[in-house]
Amino acid sequence: MAMRHLVLLFGLVSFSGAETLVVQTSGGLVRGFASTSRDGKTFLAFTGIPFAKPPVGALRFQPPQEPDPWVGERNSTAVRPTCLQLDSFSRNPKVVGVEDCLYLSVFTHKINGSRPVMVHIHGGGFVAGAGLNVDQMKFLMDQDIVIVDIQYRVGILGFLSFQDAELPGNMGLKDQTMALRWVKKNIAKFGGDPGKVTIFGESAGGASVYYHTISPLSKGLFHRAISESGSSYDPWTLVPSELAVSHGNRLAEMMSCPTTSTKEAVECLRKQNGEELVSKLINFRVWQVNPLLSFQVVMEPPSAGAFLTGPKSSWEHGDVPLLLGMTAGEGDLMTKFFIDYKMDFKWFDDNFKSVAPISMLYNASTSNPDKVTEKIRKFYFNDNPIDMNEWVNLTNAYTDSLFGVGIMEGADKHKGNVYFYYFSYMGNFTTWTTNKTLAFATGHAGEVVYLWWAGGLKGSDLALSYDLIKIWTEFADTGVATVPNKEKIWKKWKPDRHDFMHISNSGFKGDSGLLEDRYRFWMDLKL
Numbered sequence: 099m100a101m102r103h104l105v106l107l108f109g110l111v112s113f114s115g116a117e118t119l120v121v122q123t124s125g126g127l128v129r130g131f132a133s134t135s136r137d138g139k140t141f142l143a144f145t146g147i148p149f150a151k152p153p154v155g156a157l158r159f160q161p162p163q164e165p166d167p168w169v170g171e172r173n174s175t176a177v178r179p180t181c182l183q184l185d186s187f188s189r190n191p192k193v194v195g196v197e198d199c200l201y202l203s204v205f206t207h208k209i210n211g212s213r214p215v216m217v218h219i220h221g222g223g224f225v226a227g228a229g230l231n232v233d234q235m236k237f238l239m240d241q242d243i244v245i246v247d248i249q250y251r252v253g254i255l256g257f258l259s260f261q262d263a264e265l266p267g268n269m270g271l272k273d274q275t276m277a278l279r280w281v282k283k284n285i286a287k288f289g290g291d292p293g294k295v296t297i298f299g300e301s302a303g304g305a306s307v308y309y310h311t312i313s314p315l316s317k318g319l320f321h322r323a324i325s326e327s328g329s330s331y332d333p334w335t336l337v338p339s340e341l342a343v344s345h346g347n348r349l350a351e352m353m354s355c356p357t358t359s360t361k362e363a364v365e366c367l368r369k370q371n372g373e374e375l376v377s378k379l380i381n382f383r384v385w386q387v388n389p390l391l392s393f394q395v396v397m398e399p400p401s402a403g404a405f406l407t408g409p410k411s412s413w414e415h416g417d418v419p420l421l422l423g424m425t426a427g428e429g430d431l432m433t434k435f436f437i438d439y440k441m442d443f444k445w446f447d448d449n450f451k452s453v454a455p456i457s458m459l460y461n462a463s464t465s466n467p468d469k470v471t472e473k474i475r476k477f478y479f480n481d482n483p484i485d486m487n488e489w490v491n492l493t494n495a496y497t498d499s500l501f502g503v504g505i506m507e508g509a510d511k512h513k514g515n516v517y518f519y520y521f522s523y524m525g526n527f528t529t530w531t532t533n534k535t536l537a538f539a540t541g542h543a544g545e546v547v548y549l550w551w552a553g554g555l556k557g558s559d560l561a562l563s564y565d566l567i568k569i570w571t572e573f574a575d576t577g578v579a580t581v582p583n584k585e586k587i588w589k590k591w592k593p594d595r596h597d598f599m600h601i602s603n604s605g606f607k608g609d610s611g612l613l614e615d616r617y618r619f620w621m622d623l624k625l
């Protein structure tokens with residue numbers, strides 16, 4: 099009984115032998131374990147803490163609900179299951195994971211004190227992805243911070259929407275918000291400062307971060323934001339309402355469910371086998387992995403529980419300090435599939451008029467896609483045949499259409515201080531392409547390897563890793579982006595002057611007018 103009182107009073111019990119700790123959370127006691135950072139600092143890991151009830155049975159497609167408390171200690175030392183999904187970016191997609199997946203992990207050095215908190219949101223196009231493990235924390239845990247890594251429903255289970263009260267959508271983003279509420283309520287017991295929370299992520303994680311800066315549901319739950327390679331203005335993140343309903347009806351038909359009533363359709367889909375249900379994602383492909391847009395974020399019908407409503411012109415942009423940026427070769431995420439799928443460039447060139455609007459995702463945002471396609475061919479390829487000689491230009495076209503322009507537009511729209519980075523550093527871990535000789539620029543997620551644990555970093559790669567870790571964690575502490583050696587000033591991005599920090603093999607250099615001609619080309623299309 100005396101030991102139990104110590105837990106309730108101080109949130110900590112030390113056990114003899116191995117460094118095992120127990121912390122009192124709002125749901126009950128959790129037992130963690132000790133690990134070691136890159137530089138040999140001991141940190142504590144608490145994995146697999148539930149922040150919501152399992153979204154199964156009647157709770158499938160429902161907003162997340164507070165988890166039931168548990169009795170006794172919960173073993174938070176095991177690897178968490180991945181959320182149920184189709185591994186849709188692989189050549190031979192397979193169903194992996196489980197529906198009972200709404201767990202988070204906390205990594206801290208000590209449970210006393212009040213340290214900056216960084217909440218990580220994984221990427222994966224909103225259709226795939228998983229939280230990180232303890233080994234991947236070894237770089238960031240060199241610093242005196244607290245990290246929370248969360249999972250959320252993805253794909254059909256996380257973003258199916260019929261655009262009505264029965265199933266408005268965005269359950270995956272609502273999961274993230276629920277996790278942020280858990281952080282606000284519990285993180286002080288892990289040595290974190292609930293008044294100094296930074297959300298950060300890459301790709302769909304970065305886009306999620308930006309959506310949280312807009313959503314009324316997330317206001318006040320975080321105080322800084324880091325968005326890597328993603329924004330709400332990237333076209334692959336937001337499904338038009340009509341398309342969302344069409345996808346929902348198609349899915350219902352595939353599962354032999356009614357389509358005349360949303361209520362009946364949803365009730366039927368709740369009863370379906372989860373693995374079979376998520377496997378249907380493959381049927382929404384048109385060409386290779388295209389379109390990337392299937393089950394992602396939607397603008398919901400107005401309601402008190404809506405994460406995001408429309409139109410875009412009504413969005414209330416946030417004012418928290420924002421660090422965001424992109425790599426020089428974001429489009430490599432798409433062009434690498436030309437190698438993986440042994441693409442016939444002659445076929446692609448001949449069918450560019452029909453393929454480009456689908457793969458660059460402007461077919462639903464213009465009444466004249468053919469005219470837009472002609473302008474793209476002229477601007478990027480000078481009307482030349484699109485073959486291997488145009489590899490760089492093709493990658494640039496995908497970089498701009500799917501990532502860069504939307505990220506820069508997001509920087510322009512944000513109300514708070516914005517610090518922008520452009521990452522072109524080429525190291526030993528640079529390429530996403532199968533054929534490394536084709537890697538002319540740092541591809542999508544190119545900076546992530548320097549933040550999360552990866553064996554074999556040395557020389558300039560290792561030095562850059564230390565620099566990026568310092569930038570990210572100091573921003574989480576102060577809300578200001580600074581160059582590690584303090585000799586150069588990182589100017590704020592302004593809508594009328596696009597100042598940014600270029601991170602290259604030559605180091606850190608401030609510049610302005612990032613990709614100005616390419617940005618202006620797309621903005622003038624008014625898609």
